[in-house]
Amino acid sequence: MNETQLIEKYLFKRLNVEDQLFMEAKLLTDPEFKCKLKWQSRAHEIVKAHGQKILRQEIISVENRLFSELRFQNFRATIFKIFK
Amino acid sequence: MVMIIEEKKQLNTRETIIIELYKATFPEVASFVHKMGGSLADAKDIFQDALVIYFQKNLEHNFVPERGHSHYLKGISKHLWYKKFRTRKQNVPLTKEISTLLVEEDPKISxxxxxxxxxxxxxxxxxxxxxxxxxxxxxxxxxxxxxxxxxxxxxxxxxxxxxxxxxxxxxxxxxxxxxx
CATH class of the missing domain: 1.10.10 (Arc Repressor Mutant, subunit A)
Incomplete structure (x- = not known):
């Protein structure tokens, strides 16, 4: 297991007891590794933000189809009836 | 019937799940928004936000609501409506399960x-x-x-x-x- 994998498992709480102890010791003694942990955690936040952006685009795309394609005309009729 | 995301993930694309959730739940959300004086655009905005929260919670916690996905999606939508239009001084009690679906705001990524x-x-x-x-x-x-x-x-x-x-x-x- 390389450092990236070790950090990933630590962040997602998937380390076994032995690796957890190793990780904690390494964080206390290796400042560079501690920085890697911080940056990798930030990388996950960025991936999450990107994933949310993709999901929202997909939702908007599906919604546009629901309000334009012939096969969803019953759905549209139901909605337009509410707002008539 | 609303598809259960965890069970159907291998069989359906996310797009299919979104379509099913719209068909099963959006009419009721739209009725609620209309009743509260909102427009179709308001209903669309609220439902988009609710879906983002709902998918995220499912992915992070494998959440399977006891009373069905549609019920909780409606709950989130209502909560978002009241949050968005708080000035109308209306409030709705949240059930424990619905409140657990609401996620904290993400740290602001540059x-x-x-x-x-x-x-x-x-x-x-x-x-x-x-x-x-x-x-x-x-x-x-x-x-x-x-x-x-x-x-x-x-x-x-x-x-x-x-x-x-x-x-x-x-x-x-x-x-x-x-x-x-």
């Missing part, structure tokens, strides 16, 4: 950093979000991104993670602001 990374490393971000956010397995990742197999996809995933991590580091060391 839009400049995200934009930069989407330009320079979009494929990596797409791959990583497919794994961590969509929770596709390595076989599915390999198929979607054209890798020869799971080992190749796994290796690429870690290369991408290191690439994004290093980009974050470079920005931090260059004293770029990460937070808006």
């Amino acid at each position: 839009s400049r950093l995200l934009y930069f990374l989407e330009l320079s490393g979009k494929r990596c971000l797409d791959l990583l979000s497919a794994f961590y956010y969509e929770q596709l397995n390595m076989k599915e990742i390999a198929q979607r991104f054209g890798f020869s197999g799971e080992r190749s996809a796994t290796a690429q995933k870690y290369k991408c993670l290191e690439k994004i991590r290093n980009a974050v580091r470079d920005h931090e060391l260059n004293k770029e602001d990460f937070y808006e």
Whole structure:
């Protein structure tokens, strides 16, 4: 297991007891590794933000189809009836 | 019937699930918004936000609501409506399960950093979000991104993670602001 994998498992709480102890010791003694942990955690936040952006685009795309394609005309009729 | 995301993930695309959730739940959300004096555009905005929260909670916690997905999606939508239009001084009690579906606001990622990374490393971000956010397995990742197999996809995933991590580091060391 390389450092990236070790950090990933630590962040997602998937380390076994032995690796957890190793990780904690390494964080206390290796400042560079501690920085890697911080940056990798930030990388996950960025991936999450990107994933949310993709999901929202997909939702908007599906919604546009629901309000334009012939096969969803019953759905549209139901909605337009509410707002008539 | 609303599909259960966890059970159907292997059989349905996310797009299919979104369509089913719209068909099963949006009419009731739209009725509620209309009743509260909102427009169709308001109903669409609220439902989009509710779906984002709902998918995220499912992915992070494998949440399976006891009273059905549609019920909880409606609950989130109502809560978002009251939150958005708080000035109308209306409130709705949240059940415990619905309140657990509502996620805390994400830390604000610098839009400049995200934009930069989407330009320079979009494929990596797409791959990583497919794994961590969509929770596709390595076989599915390999198929979607054209890798020869799971080992190749796994290796690429870690290369991408290191690439994004290093980009974050470079920005931090260059004293770029990460937070808006």
